Amino acid sequence: MAKAVCVNGLKRPAGGGEGAGGRLAARKRRRKADGGGPEEKSSRLSAALFGEDCEISCDQLYELLKYAALGKCHNATQPSWCRIYQQSHLAGVVVVVLHEMSQLHFYKFYLQFKHLRKVFQHRFTLTPSTNFLASLYGGANLKPENTAQGLTSAGSECVPKSSDLECDPIIRKYGEKKRGLTSYTLTLEEQKKNDYPIKGSPGCKGYIYTECDQQRTDSSPLFGLDCEMCLTAKGSEVTRVSLVDAQGQCLLNELVKPEGVIVNYRTRFSGITKKMLCPVKTRLPDIQTRLKKMLPHDAVLVGHSLNSDLQALKMIHPSVIDTSLLFARNEGRRFKLKFLAKAVLGFLDCLQVTGQRPLLLGRQELESSGLCQSNLSISNKEILQRALEDVPLSTFSIVQFSLDPEYVASHLLAGLCEKVRSKLTDMLTIYVGPFEEGFCLKSVKKEFGRCGPIQSLTVVTETYQPHVCIQYEVLEAAQLAVESLNGAEVAGSCIKVQRPVTAAMLDSDVLIKELELDVENEGVIYVAGLKKSLTETDLKEEFSQLKDLETLFLPKDLQSGKHRNCCFLKFQKSQSAVDALEVIHGWTVKGSKLRSRNALASGHLWKWIWQMNRSDGKQGGNILHERMKQLSDLEQDLTKKVKKLDHHIKKLYRSLQNNTLCVVLFPGVNSMDGSQSGLGLMAIKDDGGRSAC
Template sequence: MEPSHSRKRRKDNASATQGDVKRLKTETKGENVSHCSHRLHTPRISVLRDHQQPMTQDELMELLHFAALGKAGGIGQPSWCRLHHQRKVKAVNVVVVEGLTQSHFYKHYLTLQHLRTHYSTRVSFTPPSNNLTSEIFSREVHEWDGSPGSQTEQESRPLHKVPNWHPVISKFGTKRRGPTAYVLTQEEMIKKRYPVKGMPGFEDFVCTDSDACVSDSSPLYGLDCEMCLTERGNELARVSLVDSDGKCMLDELVKPQNRIINYLTRFSGITAAMLQPITTTLREVQVKLRKLLPRDAVLVGHSIDNDLIALKLNHPHVIDTSLLYRKEFGQKFKLKVLAETVLQRQIQTADRRGHNPTEDAVAALELAQYFVKTGPLQVVERHLEELWGGYTVDLNESNLCGVAPTLSNRFADRLQKHGRSIAYLGKRGDVELDLSHQQWHNSDKELLASFRRQTTFPFFSVLRLSSVLDQVNNSSSHQERHYQRVCGSLRDARMVFAGPFSAGFSEKDVSRLFRCCGPVQKVKMLKTVARIHAEIEFELLEGALLALKTLNGLKVQGQTIKVQRPVNESMLDLDLTLDALMGDKINTNQLYAVKFNPHMTNCIQISAKSSLDATFVHHAKVNGLKLDACIPGLPHGVEESSVAKQRRPTSSKLTEEMLRETFGIFGKVERIVLPTKPGKRARYACIKFDSSEAVCAALNASEDLWKEKYVICPSLTPPHLHSWVTATTATTPKDSEGEAVNGETLMHTSPQDQDMEDVMRRLDHRLGKLFRSLPECTLSVVVLQTSTRSHLPGLCLIEVKQDLLEPATPFTLGTSANGTPARTSQSNGT
């Protein structure tokens, strides 16, 4: 159990840092508040937490089809990500850079300043089997029904009597979809006055620990509340929550805070005698609900806005059955009527004194489940006369959908049907698009200049850049060899050398010792004439960084070991690369954390005042923060009697609940990733906050976190690299004669490499100018694509262009006049 004074000190540190952030925001309030409010309603991309595999061509098409056509065009959200506020996307721009792989991006990471700083979503891309640019325009568009590629019975059968202006059909269409299709959007919740975080009138409401997005597999929970009338209006008197199986999880009577004027017994069933012994408060119920609801829970209720207001609870994912079974002109069916007609069940009967909230919660839940399972078309057809009075208009399927059966379903044709302008710019090639929409250019420079000179940008545009491919083909270094070079460099960045160890120390002992800093990929013992050392390769960059920070100087069996990085050419720019990764847009809100075993922490002492790497210090100062304590410094020695304890497993079990409790005081925790293998416990965690200020607050309190056995550092490894990292140990690179070559030979900079560096610098500069010329709210997609014959992974970079003033200008790594890397301050407009 943590001492109370330690927890209090950590909270004070977090509060002090957050106070600095609040003061900084107050100083620039007039300038930034409107932008923050605007940013909440602008399009943005978020990748689903369980999507870690490389993106396929089909998945890229899912995103492009939805971004360009949206639900109005009968297209559902992509299966691997969410594009929020799609209706506000003003244009879609796709740039296909041929000849480059994911390894090229990380080989020239420091050079590609625009691509690495302005694209917040990066996903590995599986090489396509055909011409990607042609496939984009010619691909058939399939309306999504909740499960990609499937076709339900209702899609193939004719429609007879339901017009497209029916209130349910006009809202939800005719296709059967997953539950997320019926979750209210933030705009709908704001418009209908549901509790939404940050909106006026809901400042004192409690927020649930909910994920940014939910999926069709997210659990549904039924909710219903009963109220009494008090001096301050209606207040909560009873609450019921049921799970997706209808099992009651919570049924509590609640004592209203103010004096009760009317118990509303006729409706609520609450009497004075029932509430007289009750001491449960609204706050206690809020705490229980937050513990019961998982992060991806979807709340279901009938007019659930009233229930959330009574609970003073903000929850972003709700399904309101009064809006599913909707009537014309905003009228609503009573829950009792829907239960009787749809579920064939009697509720709220006259022989009962008031409503039963558990019964009502189950009814609302089952109504939602029935609607999702059956689909809007069949729901309307089955209950047309009983609920909606029986429309008798006969329409065939073509008229209902508004699409002629003979119309082509190609993506380009669908875009033109919806009045969307399209364009292709690139070398002349096999592109299935009308010639009037194509522009052919001999060079990428000419192509990009021509596109930027246009007075009116097309809604959907594809640019195909080929000059890099020519450079790659002319280079003496083969693609496979280049890939192996970058793999070798990545292995070096995740590797440390340690020693000397005593003669009895084995690979297993070394692995047990070093895995306290993160998962160990491989250990190799190195025996010289006099001493024994070890080569330790971690799975992630953070593991090697923490090993250097915490284990260098550790005393093991009387020997003080030294932990150091490999010394070769590939490591010369590693400090700059790690600085840039630390400030990378996809890493700035994330922390890497491990929890040491108590026996291990007795061996290692933390430096009271140690400093962060330079880039993060600069980044913190720009945001108005002062960091006094950061990553643990060099440890002192340990006693020989501790060695036996070191050989035990050195990482305590990590749970999401434990991490949220520990790190939640620094700011809102959006997501916690606990990678673990079946049957194994998680040894490290990646914690994503909603702001970089929360990361700074946590780092500032690292000394107090150490007392709880936590060691933290800023995230370094991009999420999409996890699957690629594992594959880098598969083979050893070989030279042209088949002989294995060491890291120094592999990473030698040849004249061809220098030429390639110049090509990448020019490419990044031109793509930056293109990005800045795009209209606001344009979905920008850059695809680094290898040839169709290659198996090497490409990279897809995605961002929605926002012409908003940033509250702070991050430091990035530029190049000085003499060609050496230098720190510069750069905004989006430079």
């Protein structure tokens, strides 16, 4: 019988058509159905973030982003803390910044961040800073020879030099002085020459006229129009229409169902897939009617090769500006829009108006992902230009998102921190008993110490019979004690083992289960009962017989620096970890019987919990009480907002092109009201599975 492997939480047979070869064939079939080209090579991440030293600075993060965007061909250095294999095949880099949020927020609302914790396998603690983006890009001390100045992507055209633009037809025709809007509109003859649909033309029978006949002035409203097309049995047909005003505000972003049978979705250029169009009911006449109603009678349309868009829309509009004709190279050859954006506008992350690849994440792409809100912005900051001067537009973008400041304000940080700290303390705590009077406490400590490092142990005498309260240092130890020692005979008594019964612990079982199933814990097991005299070398030798063992992490006491009596083992394959669990549990190493279970907390989380539970949390009684009261009033609403945010990021991630590096950053909080470390999550989008890891 074929073994089952877990893919995206679903069990599938490891052999036959659903194995690696089967998944590859399925992916090829999907690409063929979507009209894609040959199979692309996949990039993958390998990050050494399992141990305690997984706190990454802004400089280190910058190093990663620079290498991902530029690669070796532009002298960018492979970061020491993370390796990107097949970097040259990356389709692009997307960074999502969740302002005013920290590692604290991620684990407080862990159950709500359902998508983030299931997709992003690589996580790291992020050093907080007062101005995160400035620290990330402006704070990197780059030597001139190491910057990206003057570099373009391999195989792409060169960005036009300023001297080329000085000789450009628009400069020669209009001079360098700025002119009014009407100076740049195409004449009727120019429209005819460049195949624009003209009213009364024999080839435009059945076309819809916008009826925008009012006299144009330099103050007439300007609108940017862009369409995406697919190839059908009838020819080229519209699949998406986008309209923005002069301020970049998205007015229309609609998917359109073509009339003909689709032959090629042209996903590589349009970002449109079969899955996106399946539920769409909007047809071209619906769009024509909406556009006709939306455009004022003196509207001017602007676009890049706008004639193609109007032909596809089967619409006629009398006043147009075509940027592909305004800026033309020698012999009439045209510049691509992304090069004009860099050379003329001087920035990288422009709002997408015409046919860019969807990875640029213009406002229309964000709108379709549910992210185009008033509190969302696309960065085109100078700090980004200085850091990645000439990275092609389609390869790097930043999406910034902020929840309402009322919900994540710094003055609520102390209350939130105290609430999370209290819950984690309860999860690390167990109550053991009852015991007979005069029981041997040393025996209890020895037995429960085999489950993991104990932080504190106290006798509770307020109950009818004595009990013992034990607080562990790692979640796995407390859970192992509950699972393996409940009902056991210890110190001459048959005991019960349970966690505290508090309001904060009502969802503890659900939380433990979700932590165990977290993608970050795949292939990782926890081993306890080690003698403290064992060194890391001893343990590596002892566990060397285990198949596919990749990493051994031996936690240290952060104050004394001494090893604890537990370790974590990470395996290359999940099944190897399952097999190792069966072997290790009950295994004797130098006279010590081992206990093991699936991991619950990785290195960064283990260290964070350890630090939180050693902070005194003293804020002044009245102040803390008021903040906790404020937090309780807002927490329910915040939970809903975080869940919605996770859903938005899920839609954004799904819209990304395959082989895109996506980095989600909780920058952390560093202010007078408190400081909390940030959190980074990484994955490379892979249509054949969760992510390439």
